[in-house]
Amino acid sequence: xxxxxxxxxxxxxxxxxxxxxxxxxxxxxxxxxxxxxxxxxxxxxxxxxxxxxxxxxxxxxxxxxxxxxxxxxxxxxxxxxxxxxxxxxxxxxxxxxxxxxxxxxxxxxxxxxxxxxxxxxxxxxxxxxxxxxxxxxxxxxxxxxxxxxxxxxxxxxxxxxxxxxxxxxxxxxxxxxxxxxxxxxxxxxxxxxxxxxxxxxxxxxxxxxxxxxxxxxxxxxxxxxxxxxxxxxxxxxxxxxxxxxxxxxxxxxxxxxxxxxxxxxxxxxxxxxxxxxxxxxxxxxxxxxxxxxxxxxxxxxxxxxxxxxxxxxxxxxxxxxxxxx
Numbered sequence: 001x002x003x004x005x006x007x008x009x010x011x012x013x014x015x016x017x018x019x020x021x022x023x024x025x026x027x028x029x030x031x032x033x034x035x036x037x038x039x040x041x042x043x044x045x046x047x048x049x050x051x052x053x054x055x056x057x058x059x060x061x062x063x064x065x066x067x068x069x070x071x072x073x074x075x076x077x078x079x080x081x082x083x084x085x086x087x088x089x090x091x092x093x094x095x096x097x098x099x100x101x102x103x104x105x106x107x108x109x110x111x112x113x114x115x116x117x118x119x120x121x122x123x124x125x126x127x128x129x130x131x132x133x134x135x136x137x138x139x140x141x142x143x144x145x146x147x148x149x150x151x152x153x154x155x156x157x158x159x160x161x162x163x164x165x166x167x168x169x170x171x172x173x174x175x176x177x178x179x180x181x182x183x184x185x186x187x188x189x190x191x192x193x194x195x196x197x198x199x200x201x202x203x204x205x206x207x208x209x210x211x212x213x214x215x216x217x218x219x220x221x222x223x224x225x226x227x228x229x230x231x232x233x234x235x236x237x238x239x240x241x242x243x244x245x246x247x248x249x250x251x252x253x254x255x256x257x258x259x260x261x262x263x264x265x266x267x268x269x270x271x272x273x274x275x276x277x278x279x280x281x282x283x284x285x286x287x288x289x290x291x292x293x294x295x296x297x298x299x300x301x302x303x304x305x306x307x308x309x310x311x312x313x314x315x316x317x318x319x320x321x322x323x324x325x
Contacts, residue, residue, distance in 0.1 A: 001269075003277070004034045004092075005085075006034055006081060008078050009082060010025060011072075012074065014113075015087050017240070020100065024263070025097060027122060038081055043080065043083065047108070059073060059076035065111070067258075068115065069110050082116070083102070083118045083122070086098065086121060090122040090123075090217065095222065096258065096260065101118070101261045102118035102145070102221075103120075103144075103146045104141070105120075110124060111145075111168065118259050119259045120146050121155075126217060127156060128220075132155055132215050132217075133157070135218075135221050137158070137220075137261075139224075139225060140232075140233040141163070142164075148158055151177050152178055157185075158186070159185075160189070161202055162189065163191075163194070164190060173305055173309035176312050181318065183313060188206065188305075188306070192237050194294055196237055196293075197291070200245075201302075205306065206309075207248065217256070218257075222261060224242065225262040237256075237292070239289050243278060246280040258277075258280075260273070
C-alpha cells in the first residue's frame, strides 16, 4: 500500500481556523504527487443530480453547505478529484490521502466537513462490477452517510467503530440494516474514554463477521480522530492500535484500500496513517506508545453494549459469546 496524493486537495480552502484545513495534508512531508482523474462522471452512483449541482454552485460562490461544512471556489474540483483518488486506490490497493473527507456525505446533502462520499463512490463502482465489499470505518465518528447509502444492501458489509454519543448521532447496536441488508451493518458504539484494550477487543470479537462475509475487496474509511490527543473526540487510542488494525487486516484479506477521513491533531495524524500503512504492508511499526487501559466503568458500559450487539447480529452470523481478552 502506497499513498495517493495530489496538491489539488489543498485548494479546498476552509480557512486556517477550521479543523479540516489544508494543514492536515501539509503535515505529511515529502509527498509525491499522483496523476489522478476526476470522478465527476461517477458522482451520480451515490449522489442526486440536484445535490451535485448544489455543491457546484456553493463552491462557485464560496458558500457554506451547513455551519461546519464550507466550500471555496475550488472545492468542487478538489472534491471530484478526491473521489477520483478513492477510485484509483480501489484499483491499486493504495491509500487515498485526500480532502475534503467523505463519510458524512449523504446522497442529497453534505455534512461534517464532507462534500461527496469518496469511499461510497468507489464502492458503488465496485459493486456495479460484481464485487462484494467490506467497509471498515475506523474514524472516531460514525460514517452516517456511508451507513445510510448501504443500509439495504447485502453486497456491502459496513462496520463502524465510533464514539457514542458523539456527532453525528446514531450508530447504536440495533442499527443493523433493513430488507436484504439486515445484518449487513455493524455499529460498535464505543463509550467516551475507551482505550486500546476496548478497541482491539471489538476488532477481534467482530472480525469473524467480515471473514464469514468473504469480501472480494476491503475498503477502509481511515479516520484517525479516535487517537487519544485528537481535539474533537474523547477516545484514547494510541499509534499502536492503527498499526495493529492494519496488520490484522492484511493477515486476513488480500485486496485492501483506504481513504482518509478525519484526524485533526497535526502532530499525530501522519504518524497514525503511516503506522496503519506499515501494518497493511507487514512492515515493522514506525511509531510506538504505551497502550492505554480503560477504566472499569468504561469497560462495563462497553461490555453491556457489545453483548446487546451480539444478540442483534447472531441471527445472521456465527458469533461466539462475548469474550474479554
